[in-house]
Amino acid sequence: MTDAADAGDDAAADAPPLPPDLDLDAIREALIAWYEADHRPFPWRETDDAYEIHVSEVMSQQTQLDRVVSAWEAFRDRWPTVDALAAADRSEVVAFWTDHSLGYNNRAKYLHEAANQVVDEYGGEYPESPAELAELMGVGPYTANAVASFAFNNGNAVVDTNVERVTYRAFDTPDDDSAFEQAARRLMPEGESRVWNNAIMELGGVACTKSPNCDEAGCPWREWCDAYQTGDFTAPDVTEQPSFEGSRRQFRGRIVRALSDGDAVAVDDLGHRIRVDYAPDGEHGREWLDGLLDDLADDGLVETEEADGERVARLR
Structure with missing residues (x-):
């Protein structure tokens, strides 16, 4: 995207996604050099x-x-x-x-x-x-x-929670999905999506975390960063995951694990395998278990049928 096109996007927004006097070339060079000098060696970063x-x-x-x-x-x-x-x-x-x-x-x-x-x-x-x-x-x-x-190396700018946090803090980007997308597009150098997207997500993952490690991680954007200059490190709220313990997601996983050998299992036997307090007529009984099985069936993971007068379940 050209600078002229970027300017058109910025003018259309209620507030500019990036400061108008930002030295994009210097910012890009600093981040890429920081990333290439040292980054977490995840194995999928070593393959294309x-x-x-x-x-x-x-x-x-x-x-x-x-x-x-x-x-x-x-x-x-x-x-x-x-x-x-x-x-x-x-x-x-x-x-x-x-x-x-x-x-x-x-x-x-x-x-x-x-x-x-x-x-x-x-x-x-x-x-x-x-x-x-x-x-x-x-x-x-x-x-x-x-x-x-x-x-x-053929992508657009990636926008995830890390990228939103980085641009919000560093460049005072408005807390708005459209503004984050515009900022990310404008920051990324043309034709370098592989290294750039890895680098900016790494910045959010190790330096500009929820509790920032600016100096410890040697953040390459400190001289431009609004949060570093002002000491205000607030960032957009991140929705917390619901507790896994005791959740439907936990018991769905237990069902799949209990059926993983491929055999059909009677529903009540399955209930006792996944929950110690299972009772067919109890609060977490047959009606509760049928609901979980119906969810898994809708996802194409489990199928149920009647066999010898009782309902049985197996993986699809």
Whole structure:
């Protein structure tokens, strides 16, 4: 995007997403040099394989990156290519997801379906544009942009919570989705989405965290940063995840784990396996369990049927 186009965008906004006198060249050079000198060595940063990057992006959704590393490596060892994943049994992929505590199991289902799309519709080669990548199952705009950036250096500016926090603090960007997107687009140097998006997310991940480490991390933007100059390190609120312990998400995971051997299990037997206080007619009994099974069935993960006069469940 040209500076002229950026100026047009800025004029249309209620408030400019970036200060008008910002030295963009100096800011870009400083951040890239900081990132290239030292950054966290996550293994997916050492590859441009679109499949491996896609897996890392799905695993990283609302999961600590340090926890993702071992899961990503184990997943890659088990299904090293998109063709291998497409040929896998979906129940095995879902069971892997559950065993590694990677969050909602429907992500595993979507990842498996996307692999089949890549094989069936693209001959086993990932499409390169964000628009085409967004056609894959479970791939939203953010993930499509990330894969395009990190695999093909063909993405737009990534905007996540870290990027919002950085631009809000450093350049007093208004707390508005459109303003954050404009700021991120204008900051990114043309044709350098791979290094830039990695660098700005790294800045938010290690220096401009909720409790900032400006000096300790050697933040390269201190001389331009409004928060560093004023001492006001407020940032947009981040919605907290609901407690996992005792949640429906926790028990959905237990159901998938209990069914992971592929056998059909009677509903009441399943209830006792996943909850010590299960009682068919109790508060957390058959009606509660049926609701969880219905949710999993809607997600395409579980199926139920009547067998010998009782309801049984199995992984699809």
